[in-house]
Amino acid sequence: MKVTAALATAPKVPFEIVQLSLDEPRPDEVRVKLVATGVCHTDAIVRDQVYPTPLPAVLGHEGAGVVEAVGSLVTSVAVGDSVVLSASSCGICGQCLTGRPAYCSEFFGRNFSGTRPDGSTALNDGNSAVSSHFFGQSSFATHVNVAVRSVVKVDGNLPLELLGPLGCGLQTGAGAVINSLDVCPGSSIVVFGTGAVGCAALMAAAAVGATTIVAVDIVESRLATAKELGATHAINSRSTDVAAEIAQITGERGVDYALDTTGIPAVLRQAADILGTGGTVALVGAPAPGTEVSFEIGSSLLKGWHFRTIIEGDSVPQVFIPQLIRLWQQGKFPLEKLTKTFAFADINDAFDASESGEVIKPVLVF
Incomplete structure (x- = not known):
């Protein structure tokens, strides 16, 4: 045809x-x-x-x-x-x-x-x-x-x-929070990049009860949207020292989870550096094959931190997409x-x- x-x-x-x-x-x-x-x-x-x-x-x-x-x-x-x-x-x-x-x-x-x-x-x-x-x-x-x-x-x-x-995009962001990271009620998470994937992650974090939800971006209109979707804090990384701001927000403890949706090596490194003890940083961005990033492994060894990559939010689409639809029907997504x-x-x-x-x-x- x-x-x-x-x-x-x-x-x-x-x-x-x-x-x-x-x-x-x-x-x-x-x-x-x-x-x-x-x-x-x-x-x-x-x-x-x-x-x-x-x-x-x-x-x-x-x-x-x-x-x-x-x-x-x-x-x-x-x-x-x-x-x-x-x-x-x-x-x-x-x-x-x-x-x-x-x-x-x-x-x-x-x-x-x-x-x-x-x-x-x-x-x-x-x-x-x-x-x-x-x-x-x-x-x-x-x-x-x-x-x-x-x-x-x-x-x-x-x-x-x-x-x-x-x-794809919304499943990836929400699944990263719910399926991959298993974000807990009362926990803290920073999401770098507030495009569709990042905003889905923010909505999911709010839906599961995270209480410190930080959005990081360079576009003010997107940060404003992030606040509407459940972010408790918004940081413009073009004008603000992200690490210093996160330290203030968390009382120097660092965050439980950091999610990079950008795939930019410098952003991923920053995401790892702001973790608290036992924290996890995850990458859902799509850098070009061969892209590399360096991590500090001396003093950060004491944190017992984790790094992982995520595709499609670790979801089974036939199971997870109906779950997201139910969250949407309840006004939570x-x-x-x-x-x-x-x-x-x-x-x-x-x-x-x-x-x-x-x-x-x-x-x-x-």
Whole structure:
């Protein structure tokens, strides 16, 4: 069938709205008509070839829509179901079977290779193949053939134009707090970077009862939003000594948790330095492969601190996304405060708004 898609053709080049051909869903796939899809920083860095998904490609990995067809092996959803789309995984490796699909042994191939596991693509321009199945979906298109492991069924009465970002960015930030770090009531956490991932982390920290929640950013409007979402303190790192401010806030004790959403080595080092005894620093940002950071390991040895990296919030999407929806329904995860909708044809405006910080989470509607 013919679909309209936003095509990434070269690094730093705007997306092109084009007509492509979509093949039939495979036995383990679902064809979805998109209602909306979030715009994520990962889409931008793949477009710009920080990660090597072959171009031309249809990106997009925070889709939400309605099932139009199912493959012969699919039993988890049916035609007409509302779904949110997330990352793909194999479902049979040791990591998948122990509830860690984000660390699937085939994660890179199933999410970044631009093909199905058999090497085929779902899309072509009439002359040559176009990379598809980005995060199992490639949701920058009106219709997609999605790996069934990427599909999360949701209540048909829910606003799909709001829920797409739960598939990656918001799941990552909230999952880092709830699943990975297991942030405790009464604890302290600092979140570096208050984009969509950071704001999701702040909301989750408030939802689970953290009592010192510090947002760090260089954009005042984002810091103001962070305070609305549950941050107890906001620090502009461009004008304030972060370490000194954290010391004052915590009475020199340092924080229990620090989450870096930026992937900037200097920020990660700062996040580690402000930890208290037994604290944990975690990275969810996406630095380029080969990026390194140094840590002080002399006096900090006495802290017994921990460092870990996190993908997709250590979540099982089919379990965690419904949990986030329930938090949203209770008013504890107000994701509508982060989003602004753009017409699909205005995708480049949406990316510009995200990059400038004007909009925390742009959502494209079809």
